[in-house]
Amino acid sequence: MPKGYWIGRVDVRDADAYKNYVAKNGIAFAEYGGRFLVRGGAFEAVKGAARARNVVIEFPSYQAALDCWNSPAYQEALAAQKGGADVDLIVIEGYDGPQPGEG
Amino acid sequence: MPLLPAIEASAATLFAEAGAPLPEPTATMPPEALDLCRASGTLWIAADAADTPVGFLAAGELDGFLHVHELSVARAHQRRRLGTALMAAAIDFGRWAFVPAMTLTTDRVLAWNKPFYAKLGFVELTIAGLPPGHAARHANEIAAGLDPARRCVMAKVL
Numbered sequence: 001m002p003k004g005y006w007i008g009r010v011d012v013r014d015a016d017a018y019k020n021y022v023a024k025n026g027i028a029f030a031e032y033g034g035r036f037l038v039r040g041g042a043f044e045a046v047k048g049a050a051r052a053r054n055v056v057i058e059f060p061s062y063q064a065a066l067d068c069w070n071s072p073a074y075q076e077a078l079a080a081q082k083g084g085a086d087v088d089l090i091v092i093e094g095y096d097g098p099q100p101g102e103g
Numbered sequence: 104m105p106l107l108p109a110i111e112a113s114a115a116t117l118f119a120e121a122g123a124p125l126p127e128p129t130a131t132m133p134p135e136a137l138d139l140c141r142a143s144g145t146l147w148i149a150a151d152a153a154d155t156p157v158g159f160l161a162a163g164e165l166d167g168f169l170h171v172h173e174l175s176v177a178r179a180h181q182r183r184r185l186g187t188a189l190m191a192a193a194i195d196f197g198r199w200a201f202v203p204a205m206t207l208t209t210d211r212v213l214a215w216n217k218p219f220y221a222k223l224g225f226v227e228l229t230i231a232g233l234p235p236g237h238a239a240r241h242a243n244e245i246a247a248g249l250d251p252a253r254r255c256v257m258a259k260v261l
Contacts, residue, residue, distance in 0.1 A: 012201075019201035023164065026144030040199055 002094035003058055004065025006034070009051035014084025021085075024077035032068035033060045051088065062093040106156045107137055107148075107175075114158075114175035132173050137161055145169070147192045149176065149185045160189040162205075166234035168258070169197045171207035186215075190223055197261045206237060206258045208244060217255060225257040 012018045028034075038056035059065035068074055069091055108131040115131075140146035140161040149158035158176035162169050171193065176185045197205050207225070210216040217227070230241060237256055245251045 015201045022200040023143075027142055030142050030144060 001061055002096040003060060004062035005037075005059065005092050005094055006055065006057040006065060006069070006089060007092060008055045008057070008087065008089040010053040010055075010088075011051045011086045012053060012084065013086065014082065017080065017082040017084035020080035020082075021077050024080055025074060028068055028071050028074035028077060029057060031073060032064045032071065034058070034065075034068060051086070058094075062091075065091045104134070104137060104141065107159050107161075108132065108134070110156060110159060110177045111173060111175040113177040113179075114181070116178055132161060136172070139163070140172070145193070145196070147189050147196075149180075149189055151180065158185045158189060160193050162193055165206065165240065166236040167203065169193065169200070169202040169205045169261075170237070170240075171205065174207075186219065187223070190220075194223070194259070194261065202261055204258050204260045206256060208237075208241060208254060208256050211253045211255050217257065220257050220259075223259065225259040228256045228258055230256065 029036075034057045036055060037058050038054060040053055040055065043050070043054060057065075059068060111131040137146060140163055143163070145162040147160045148156045151157050157180040158174075160174045161172045163172055164170070171190075174186060174189060176183075176189075194205060205225075206228075207220065209220060211227075228237075230238075233241060233256060241254065241256055244254055
């Protein structure tokens with residue numbers, strides 16, 4: 001079964017409010033088996049628009065990834081952000097099929 | 104998770120041998136407290152090649168700062184920079200989470216206490232100027248029998 005992912009790109013405008021969000025969102029991720037594959041690492045914006053703060057979070061399944069977003073724990077964390085950030089976030093299903101060069 | 108209290112107890116033997124034993128009873132962090140840190144994403148565990156836990160750092164929010172409740176490396180695995188690696192992970196998280204500073208309490212004299220943290224950029228705070236949560240934490244440590252002449256609180260701005 002393919003995994004599920006959050007791909008999130010954020011520009012923080014209110015660090016104080018955003019801090020409250022980060023303090024709380026870990027609880028939701030842990031509950032739904034979320035693991036950070038990317039967490040704000042060095043990057044080059046080689047094409048198109050980019051935001052400052054980028055994450056990729058892996059979940060055991062697409063459903064788990066969606067459930068985490070919809071969970072009371074996560075929505076509560078989100079509320080703590082108070083709109084203090086510009087966010088582009090998608091929840092997306094992973095790919096299990098063959099790779100280029102494979103059978 | 105169940106292995107963590109044993110790691111903390113093992114790490115504590117270093118204090119006894121340096122003539123500064125931790126007060127009896129040498130209570131290790133209770134499992135519920137460790138679980139709280141884990142659920143919040145502020146528990147870091149160092150493991151050996153066999154993936155067995157040999158060290159951990161448990162932190163939590165205190166007065167708006169990220170406070171290190173406990174940093175322990177099992178005796179047999181000390182002096183291999185595991186403590187430094189655990190602190191680096193916590194500092195990295197603190198920066199990611201917009202935490203203004205990390206804090207901890209430690210001993211002024213022991214070589215692996217204040218001097219270790221000073222190398223990581225921690226400075227000692229005056230006891231009189233501590234915010235309420237830290238003041239209470241410090242007072243509890245003194246009440247538990249730790250030497251007030253040696254016990255200090257340090258902070259690192261992130």
